[in-house]
Amino acid sequence: MVDDYPLVVTEEHDARRGLADQLRVIHAALASAAADIWQVPSFELTIVLSGDLSASIEDREAGFTPERLGGGTVGGKTIPVHRDYSVVEMFVGAPAGDGFDQLEWIHTVLHEYGHVVLGRLRAAAGTRPPYPTRDQTLPEMAAILAYEAADEYRCELLSDSLMKGLQQTGVFRSSASLTLELLVQERYSSTLTDLLASVVHPGWPDLVNSYLEGNIDIVTMLNQLVTETGHVLKVLGYADALERAAGRSHTLDHSLEHPGASLYLAPAWGPIVELLENANSIPALSEFADVDTRLQALGQGIVDMWETLGITGYLTAGNSLAVDVESPLR
Secondary structure (H helix, E strand, O other), X not given: OHHHOOEEEEEEOXXXXXXXXXXXXXXXXXXXXXXXXXXXXXXXXXXXXXXOHHHHHHHHOOOOOOEOOOOOEOOEEEEEOOOOOOEEEEEEEOOOXXXXXXXXXXXXXXXXXXXXXXXXXXXXXXXXXXXXXOOOOHHHHHHHHHHHHHHHHHHHHHHHHHHHHHHHHOOOOOOOOOOHHHHHOOHHHHHHHHHHHHHHHHHHHHHHHHHHOOOOOHHHHHHHHHHHHHHHHHHHHHHHHHHHHOOOOOXXXXXXXXXXXXXXXXXXXXXXXHHHHOOOOOOOHHHHHHHHHHHHHOOHHHHHHHHHOOEEEEEOOOOOEEEEEOOOOO
16 A cells, blocks of 8 residues: 555755654555545655755745745645656755754644645546646636635645544654644634735735736736735635634634625635535545536636726737736725
């Protein structure tokens, strides 16, 4: 079983020693689920433990920045060597100093494993969008943003469920029963509150108005809006996974008095999280295509949100994206 998912562990940039054995235990547990539950086709995985995560990723992906919208930095990243995820590299920060947090590190490893599994399933199911050979349409961009945010939600729930099982095997020790809520506490909801009050509203309508007033060009405006939309939706994925794991209501339910939630995010994200709640956290290959097709179609809600912000688009006869901009609803 593990032979179908060969693992190589490497260390670089003075990574912390003594973590490889834990990774092998985690990998064995994930390989069993990959084969028996999720029907994941075989893949080759290299886990790179790095004492300087940014440097390790920049070696493979020029221009990488570890900072994320709303604060915080990346603790891990999964990069497919082959587009079908048959060969994958997972990068995980493992600093050698006293600031190393083993529980946070395990959470990151489990979360990134989710991306490996979901990427391989999406490729095998045939629902990963092809490499673009022309400008993407707004619905095509939105479909990708929808499944990327959904994957963050799924990976958080995977980590929550597996941390409990690994704790029982003795991979790590904690005086309390380890849960996602215990680990991240108010981190996600606090970040989302900050983003709602700044980036989303008044940030997004102000951004569109900045273009209409001639202060920025249309490419800069659209690229910033699309990029920020993706980041905010991912934070929603993190936050709602925590709420589900803790048995609470959706994160945005507590913020509907804010126009950034009621006018923009709730109509776009609500149908996505509803689908996620009514499907397996990680669908098996036999059902993945159906779930993923429906998920990507819900990207239309993101397109509708952009239209509320005054943004519509279409492909020209030359397959270039043309964008029309009107005053945003705010």
